[in-house]
Amino acid sequence: MCESNAFLKDGENEVMLMESVDTIEPCEDGLKLMDIFGKQIFIKAKIKEMTLLNHRIILESF
Amino acid sequence: MCESNAFLKDGENEVMLMESVDTIEPCEDGLKLMDIFGKQIFIKAKIKEMTLLNHRIILESF
Numbered sequence: 444m445c446e447s448n449a450f451l452k453d454g455e456n457e458v459m460l461m462e463s464v465d466t467i468e469p470c471e472d473g474l475k476l477m478d479i480f481g482k483q484i485f486i487k488a489k490i491k492e493m494t495l496l497n498h499r500i501i502l503e504s505f
Numbered sequence: 506m507c508e509s510n511a512f513l514k515d516g517e518n519e520v521m522l523m524e525s526v527d528t529i530e531p532c533e534d535g536l537k538l539m540d541i542f543g544k545q546i547f548i549k550a551k552i553k554e555m556t557l558l559n560h561r562i563i564l565e566s567f
Contacts, residue, residue, distance in 0.1 A: 446557050446558060466557070469551065490531050491531070492530045493528060493529040494528050495507050495526065495529075498507065
């Protein structure tokens with residue numbers, strides 16, 4: 444399926460935040476992510492880059 | 506495949522901006538979108554919501 448995995452950029456590393464992300468909703472001071480099972484997280488970060496064909500969402504802190 | 510279609514919210518309407526979007530890269534004053542054929546556009550807008558399983562990227566003007 445076409446969900447993606449969300450990673451937080453941490454220097455040269457990427458920390459996996461959530462697998463199988465379906466929806467992404469920017470909010471005032473961060474992002475709300477929901478996976479294909481309906482689990483939601485809120486994170487104080489912004490989108491750095493998304494590559495949908497690679498199923499990757501790279502986030503970075505403000 | 507897992508690309509998505511990008512729409513710009515215009516009141517109650519949604520205007521198709523780009524089909525088959527693969528990469529999304531936020532920039533200082535907008536977004537750079539690239540489709541699966543390598544075609545790139547820049548748009549002065551921000552992400553309102555993304556639903557990956559529905560292949561939809563909804564953008565809104567600043």
